[in-house]
Amino acid sequence: MTDTTKAGGDAGRAAARPGTAKSAPTIYDIAVLAGVNPSTVSRALSKPGRVSAKTAQKITDAAQELNYQVNVFARALPTGRTQTVGLIVSDITNPAYFEVIRGAETAASGRDYTLMLAESAESAELELTAARRMLATVDGLILASPRLSDEEIGLLASKKPVVVINRSVAGVASVVADTEVGVTDAVRHLAAMGHTAISYVAGPERSWMSQRRWESIKARCDWHGMQATVVASLPPTVDGGRRAAAGVRAGAATAVFCYNDLMAIGLMRELQSAGLTIPEELSILGFDNIFGSDFTTPPLSTIKSPLHELGVSAFRRVLDAVDQVDAGQEPPAPPTELVLRGSTGRAKGA
Amino acid sequence: MTDTTKAGGDAGRAAARPGTAKSAPTIYDIAVLAGVNPSTVSRALSKPGRVSAKTAQKITDAAQELNYQVNVFARALPTGRTQTVGLIVSDITNPAYFEVIRGAETAASGRDYTLMLAESAESAELELTAARRMLATVDGLILASPRLSDEEIGLLASKKPVVVINRSVAGVASVVADTEVGVTDAVRHLAAMGHTAISYVAGPERSWMSQRRWESIKARCDWHGMQATVVASLPPTVDGGRRAAAGVRAGAATAVFCYNDLMAIGLMRELQSAGLTIPEELSILGFDNIFGSDFTTPPLSTIKSPLHELGVSAFRRVLDAVDQVDAGQEPPAPPTELVLRGSTGRAKGA
DNA sequence: AATTGATTGGCAACCGGTTGACAAAGGGAA
DNA sequence: TTCCCTTTGTCAACCGGTTGCCAATCAATT
Incomplete structure (x- = not known):
């Protein structure tokens, strides 16, 4: 040569x-x-x-x-580094991921990294396929609310740096919103409005965050001496919320938490079309504060998640792992926040 | 060796x-x-x-x-092929892109391609940066409602296969929804409901599709002998729609088309909070039929876009170009469709 | 001025596939 | 059986960077 x-x-x-x-x-x-x-x-x-x-x-x-x-390929061949990180979300049509994606993308661009996005359409199988495919070409991977099992995630993490959002897996870095703050405020508010029985419409069984939210709600309700029960576990979509309506009506609760806003919206609309008035007959709360949650009538009360921060923070932690810098202690969990709008009110008969 | x-x-x-x-x-x-x-x-x-x-x-x-x-890098080095196509959307938080993304992603997975997603946050500059960055690592590029100039798009297209969605650029492959069908039905409907003056709240000046929709509306209104005027050109967001409220009230129109659903929702909410009742005092129509457009009160009437098809079709055309197969004639433009909900009604005083 | 130590630049061997050119092997026709 | 034409496998030279090792260079010390 x-x-x-x-x-x-x-x-x-x-x-x-x-x-x-x-x-x-x-x-x-x-x-x-x-x-x-x-x-x-x-x-x-x-x-x-x-x-x-x-x-x-x-x-x-x-x-x-x-x-x-x-030439990134020529560089990647001997080094394995691509200046790219992957982000897999469980459902691209869930507005909750908007800001997570934006946060990660912004953080990535700022460090001259490229973000590669994929979705799993709520399927663990598709998620694994996407993760495997990405793994070969990215420096690190972010999994937002993964549906994968702990073992599978651990396996991925043994090959490349992995950070999970809103889930905790032993041995894998994670970024989780602090649900406590928002839930504490929410339950206190409901108690003050005279509610004594609360129910929770859970998301998918595999959703770690759905569990987490329930535990948090249950703990705060116990503290206030309120009764709390899970009425159903359904897909985290508008339709899933709709399907919870019967179960909710069958119970005695005067206020309902839904795993996320999508479900809360579905539930509210279904109940309304069955003749219930919200919030007079039932208070409804969602989680996340997604786009559109204030379009409904009444506008939805919800517990806002720090979605943008989650995205930014997840990207940073991937980069730390890629660069082998020891991030020191875990960064603090960004807090949630109660957003009171029109779907919550005084308990019926209180 | x-x-x-x-x-x-x-x-x-x-x-x-x-x-x-x-x-x-x-x-x-x-x-x-x-x-x-x-x-x-x-x-x-x-x-x-x-x-x-x-x-x-x-x-x-x-x-x-x-x-x-x-090893994709080793393969890419001599061949330049990566089995990846890029998709750049102008705003990831616009639900209109949900299905475009899903369509493209599904089509890509089906052909064992990976989709690389980026957004430009409605900025031509960011869009160019993202496009340039992607160009080096993808086999082809899809630009959804690009804000770039024709020249810049042409330049990109001279390097790698490019397909634009909802825009027409000389010499560049494009996939455009057929607005005519939906608009024709919508204007006919409004005419039947006694409306004689219509206004249009336009999107960004750089938006080719906003122009296209206006031309279509104007043509149909002329045909029906109705008056049609553009009242403003604003960002294609909920807030953009809000800001159109004053201009809309100042005009004499009894029905308003907005460039997209986001704007329509913003406009409707702003007018309602100013005391107007929809659709009794004013009919409002959006475009796209996005997630959440049926959450509002009244639910939004809109002209539905074939978003999923646009994504699928754009991916196919990129692949045709990559594989050098001559796609033959242009595929037919997928049609739009009028979705009548609650935000349109009889003209005031008619 | 001679010696020593730290910088700096060059050589060459990789990373893991792809592909044009060519020879060997195999099959069919004469 | 011989000759010719295919088919199939091998050789070697790439694609465009990265990096360990070493030699040359240069400044500083004795």
Whole structure:
């Protein structure tokens, strides 16, 4: 390889389209222009301090002039690093993920990383497929509310840095919102409004967060001497909420927490179309404060999740793991917050 | 390279984490196991028909046994192909993209492609950055309602296959919903309800689709002898819709089309909180039929877009371009459809 | 001025596939 | 049986970076 003339496989990236004649500049081109060895170019560009300031300057100038861009594949081949992190959400149509995605994406762009997004459509199987596929090409993975088993997540985490959002898995980094704050305020509020029996419409069995929310609600209700029961476990969708209506009416509770806003909206609409008035006959609360939760009549009271922070924080922790920096202690869980709107009111008959 | 012992850079992908000892199997491992040359393995795995059925079988068996997975970077280096396509949406928090994303993702998974998603947060600059970044690593790009100029899009398209959704750019493949059907039905309906003056709250100036919708509305109104005017051009968000309220009230129209549902919802809520009753005093129509458009009171009447089809179709066309198959004639534009709900009614005083 | 130690740059061997050119092997026709 | 045409497998040169090792360079110390 003494001369730098290109021969052989001409299927290079830039030559792919008819319009573009020359292929993209390489470090070899820069080396020629700057009068140094390619390896020096490589070092100047990716190992700050390894070459003298003078040579580095010459090289960056040359790179600039040629409008050089690293070939990420060539870099990834020996190093395995791609400057990409994956994010898998359980359902892309759930507005709760909006801000998680945005948070992660913003954090990623800021550090010159690319975010790769996939969804599992609430299926553990699809989730695993997506995770496996991504694992080969990303530096780290974020799983938002995964439906996978702990073992599967542990297995993924043994191969690349993994951070889970709103779930706790032994040995795997996680970012979880602190439900306590919001729930405490919510239950206190309900108690003050005369409610004494509360029910909870749970999300999927596999949802760790659904469990977590229930535990939190149960604990606070006990504290206030209120009765609390789970009425159903259903898909975390508007339709899932609808299907909880019968169970809710059968119970004696005057206030209902739903696992998330989607379910709360579904439940409310179903009950209303059956003739119930909200909140006079029943108070309803959701979780997350998603887009659209204030469109309903009455607007939904909910416990807001710090979705954006969760995304940002998850990305940061992936990066820490990738860069092998010890993050020190776990960062504090960002708090939830009670948002009172129109779907909660005084208990019927209180 | 007569022996296959690994030396040198040990930073390979699988060795990145402490837990995993051996690095991933390569075609060289398969070659040894199957007793053939590595290049034969390569051909057997990616050039069907190039090797005899018997050898192919031996090789696939060996690959199976080793649980082999191609190294996408190694493949991408000489070929430039990554089995990945990019999708850039103008705003990830706009529910209208839900189904576009899902459609593209489903189509991609089905063809064993990976979808890479990014958003531009309604900024042409961010969009260009994202597009440039993606361009290096994807086989093709889908731009949904891009805010970029025609020239910039053309430039991108000169490097890799590009398909735009809901926009038309000379020389660039595009997938556009047929607005005519829905608009025709909607205007006919309004005419039948006694409306004679209509206004349009436009989206961003750069939005080709906003123009398109307006032209369509204008044409149909002319046909019915109705008056039609544009009252404002605002961001395509709930807040943008809110800000249109004053302009709408100042006009004489008894029915308003908004560029999309987000704006329609914002407008409706703003007007309602100012004391107007919908649809008695004003009829409102949106476009797209997004998640949440039926949560409002009254539920929004809208012109539904074939969002899922747009995503699927865009992906297909990218793949056609990548594979150089001539798609023949342009596929027909998927139609829109009028969805009548509660926000439209008889014209005031009619 | 000679010796020593720290910087800096170059060489070459990788990473793991792909592919053009070519030779060997196999099959059919003459 | 011989010759020719396919089919099939091998060789080797890539794709474009990264990095361990070593030699050359340069400054500082004695």
